Amino acid sequence: MPKLKKRADGRYQRKVTLSDGRQKIVYGRTETQLKAAVSALLAEDDACLQVGDHTLVGEWAKIWLNSYKTSLRAATVRMYRGSYNKHIMPVLGCMELRDVRPVHVRKVMSSISDKSESTQSKVLLTMRQLFETARQNALLLRNPCDGIKITKHAKSTTKKYLSPDQADTLMQTVTEPRARAFCALCLYAGLRKEEALGLRWGDIGPTSMTISRGVTFPDGNQPDPSMELKNRASRRVLPIPKKLREVLLSTPHIGEYVVPTSTGDVMTSTVYQRLWKNHVTSLLDFPLHAHMLRHTYATTLYRAGVDLRTAQQLLGHATIQMTAEIYTHLEAEDSLKAVHRIDEYLEKCISSAASDVYKRQG
Incomplete structure (x- = not known):
C-alpha cells in the first residue's frame, strides 16, 4: 500500500492503483475517513465498477x-x-x-x-x-432502494363492491344502451374498463366472449392504437351469464364496438367520461366508480363458491395472489358476521340453563 501523506490543508491522501493500471488519489480529513475511502474505492474496482464515472x-x-x-x-x-x-x-x-x-x-x-x-x-x-x-451496468455497487418500504395508510372502511340491492338498482336505473352495456360487462363478466371499451361484437359468441384488446388513453383523449391488454393473463375467454346476455341482446349495434361513441367509432376519453357521468353516476344515490363493478363480479365469484384458480382465470389476474387478496378480504368480512350466530347460540344456552334451574326449583 502506498505511503500515507498529509497535505498542507490538513487532509490525508493516498495514491491507489486500480486493476486496469490507472492510479487515483483518495482523500480524507482523518486517517479513518481516508481508510474508508480507500476500501470503498477498492471494493468498487473489485466489483468491476466504472471507477470515476460521474453519470447523473x-x-x-x-x-x-x-x-x-x-x-x-x-x-x-x-x-x-x-x-x-x-x-x-x-x-x-x-x-x-x-x-x-x-x-x-x-x-x-x-x-x-x-x-x-x-x-x-x-x-x-x-x-x-x-x-x-x-x-x-457497473455504474453502482449496490441498489440504494434495498430495504426501503412504503408508508402504509389506514384502510378505507368504504366498500369496494356493490351489495346485491345496489347492483339491481344500478341496472334498473341505467337505461342509456351503451352505458347499460358497459355496466353489464363489468358487473356480470368482470371486465376492466379498457376491456369493456375494447370489446367488439365479433368477439361475442353464443355462450362465451373473447377478451383480446383494451382501449386506454395514455396521451390524453385519443385511444392508444395498439390496444394492448394489461398483461398476458388478460387475454381470456369468458362465459356469458344470462343477465349479461339479456342486456347484450337489447343493445343496438351502431358500430363494431359494443360500447362506442354515438357515431359508432372507438371510444375517446372525453366521450367515456361524459357517458359515465351523465348516464350512470348522476342517476345514483350511492358512490360508484367503474372498478367497483369488476370488484363486485369478484365478490359474486366468491359467494358462488368458485374456486381460487378458476376465479384468477376469469378475472385475468397475472398472479393468483391478487385473487387471493380479494378472497381473503371477503373471508374476513364473513368471519365478522359470525358474531350474530355466536350471540344466538349463547342466548339459547342461557335460556336452556335458566329453564333447567326453573324446573329443579319447581
Missing part, C-alpha cells in the same frame, strides 16, 4: 427509459415516466448515481408519504428498477 441520475433515467421500457404498454411507460418526472427527478435528478444512498431514497419516499399506497409503490418500483439496471 437524470442522465441514466433517460437511457433507462429508452433502453428498457419502450417495449411496454404506453400506459405503463407513462406510469414510469410520470413517477420519475414528478417525484424522483426534483430530489435525485442532479445527483451522481454513485452518490445516491438509502437516505436519499428515503427522502423521496418521505416527500410522498401522504400520497396513496399505490402512488408510493409506483415511485418505489421506478427507483428500484432504475438503480438496479444501473448496478447491472
Whole structure:
C-alpha cells in the first residue's frame, strides 16, 4: 500500500492503483475517513465498477427509459415516466448515481408519504428498477432502494363492491344502451374498463366472449392504437351469464364496438367520461366508480363458491395472489358476521340453563 501523506490543508491522501493500471488519489480529513475511502474505492474496482464515472441520475433515467421500457404498454411507460418526472427527478435528478444512498431514497419516499399506497409503490418500483439496471451496468455497487418500504395508510372502511340491492338498482336505473352495456360487462363478466371499451361484437359468441384488446388513453383523449391488454393473463375467454346476455341482446349495434361513441367509432376519453357521468353516476344515490363493478363480479365469484384458480382465470389476474387478496378480504368480512350466530347460540344456552334451574326449583 502506498505511503500515507498529509497535505498542507490538513487532509490525508493516498495514491491507489486500480486493476486496469490507472492510479487515483483518495482523500480524507482523518486517517479513518481516508481508510474508508480507500476500501470503498477498492471494493468498487473489485466489483468491476466504472471507477470515476460521474453519470447523473437524470442522465441514466433517460437511457433507462429508452433502453428498457419502450417495449411496454404506453400506459405503463407513462406510469414510469410520470413517477420519475414528478417525484424522483426534483430530489435525485442532479445527483451522481454513485452518490445516491438509502437516505436519499428515503427522502423521496418521505416527500410522498401522504400520497396513496399505490402512488408510493409506483415511485418505489421506478427507483428500484432504475438503480438496479444501473448496478447491472457497473455504474453502482449496490441498489440504494434495498430495504426501503412504503408508508402504509389506514384502510378505507368504504366498500369496494356493490351489495346485491345496489347492483339491481344500478341496472334498473341505467337505461342509456351503451352505458347499460358497459355496466353489464363489468358487473356480470368482470371486465376492466379498457376491456369493456375494447370489446367488439365479433368477439361475442353464443355462450362465451373473447377478451383480446383494451382501449386506454395514455396521451390524453385519443385511444392508444395498439390496444394492448394489461398483461398476458388478460387475454381470456369468458362465459356469458344470462343477465349479461339479456342486456347484450337489447343493445343496438351502431358500430363494431359494443360500447362506442354515438357515431359508432372507438371510444375517446372525453366521450367515456361524459357517458359515465351523465348516464350512470348522476342517476345514483350511492358512490360508484367503474372498478367497483369488476370488484363486485369478484365478490359474486366468491359467494358462488368458485374456486381460487378458476376465479384468477376469469378475472385475468397475472398472479393468483391478487385473487387471493380479494378472497381473503371477503373471508374476513364473513368471519365478522359470525358474531350474530355466536350471540344466538349463547342466548339459547342461557335460556336452556335458566329453564333447567326453573324446573329443579319447581
